[in-house]
Amino acid sequence: MKLANTAHTTRSWRIHEIAGDFDVEDVWALETPGGPDDFARLVKQFSSGDFPAGAPLIVRALWALRWKLGALFRLDGRDSGLDSRVESVRDRLPDDLRETLTGPDEDWLPFTPIYRLDEEFAAEMANSTMHGILHLAWVEDEPGHYRGQMAVLVRPNGRFGRAYMGFIKPFRYLFVYPALMRLIERKWAAGS
Template identity: 80%
Template structure:
C-alpha cells in the first residue's frame, strides 16, 4: 500500500542525513507482518527475491523493454554509474555507519548496499537518468507487531533524468509497484 511521504519523513532514519538532497519518490507499506527481530529476514528476502522473473508477464515485458532501451541508449553504461558519473554515498556515511554490515552475501545488483542497522537498510544505484536509494525499514504497525516499509529516493540527472522519471511514473504505479508489493507479501508468507 502506498503511504504518505510523512510515513518516511517524520521518522529519524539515518538516511536523512546521508541523502538529504534526494527527492522522496515513493513510500510503501510492505505486506510483511512480523516481530521486532524479523528485519534481517526482510533484508535477506530483498536480496534473494524473484523480481522480476517471478512477476506477471506485463511486468517482465516492461522490465525487458527497459533493459533493451537502456542498452540502446547507453543508460546503464559503467561510465554513468556509481563512482564514475556520481560518487557513492558511502563517502557521506558518518564513521559509525561505515563499519556496519551492508547486508547478506547475496548479490544486490543493480544496487550497492550502503549500510544496515537493526531497523534500517539502504542501498544505492546510479545510471544516466538518476542516482537512487532504496531504503528498507522495520516499523511498528500500530497493532503490536511490525512490518516492512520501503522508500525510494532519487536525484534525477538533469532535465533528461526528470523527464525520464516523469515518463516512467505511470508504469511504476500501475504495473510495477502493485506486482512488486504482491510478490513481496507472497514471498514473505511462503518463507514464513
C-alpha cells in the first residue's frame, strides 16, 4: 500500500543523516507481517533476484525496454554511475555505520548496498538520469507486530533527470509497483 512520505520522513532512520539532499519519491507499506527478528528475511528476499523475472509480462517488457533504451542512449555506462558521475553515499557514512554489514551475500545488482542495521537497510544505484536509494525498514505497527516498509529516494540529474523521472512515474504506479508488491507478498506468504 502506498504511504504518505511522512511515513518515512518522520521516523528516525539513519538514512536521513546521509541522504538529506535526496527527494523522497515513494514510500510503501509491505505486506510482510512478522516479528521483531524477521527483518533479515526481508532483506534476503529483496536480494533474491526474482524481480522483474517473476513479475507479469508487461513489467518484464517495460524493464527490458528500459535497459535497451539505457544502452541505446548510454544512460547506464560506467561513466554515469557510482564513483564516476556521483560519489557513493557510502562515502558519507559516519564511523559507526561504516562498520556495519552492507547486506546479504546475494547479488543486489543494479544496486550497491550501503549499510544494514537490525531494522534498516539501504542500497544505491546511479545512472545518467538519477542517483537513487532503496531504503528498507522494519516497522512496528503494534506491540510485537512488524512489517516491512520501502522508500525510494532520488536525486535527479538535472532537467533531463527530472523529466525522465516524471515520464516514468505513471509506468511505475500502474505496472511496476503493483507487480512488485504482489511478488513481495506472495514470496513472504510462501516463506521464501
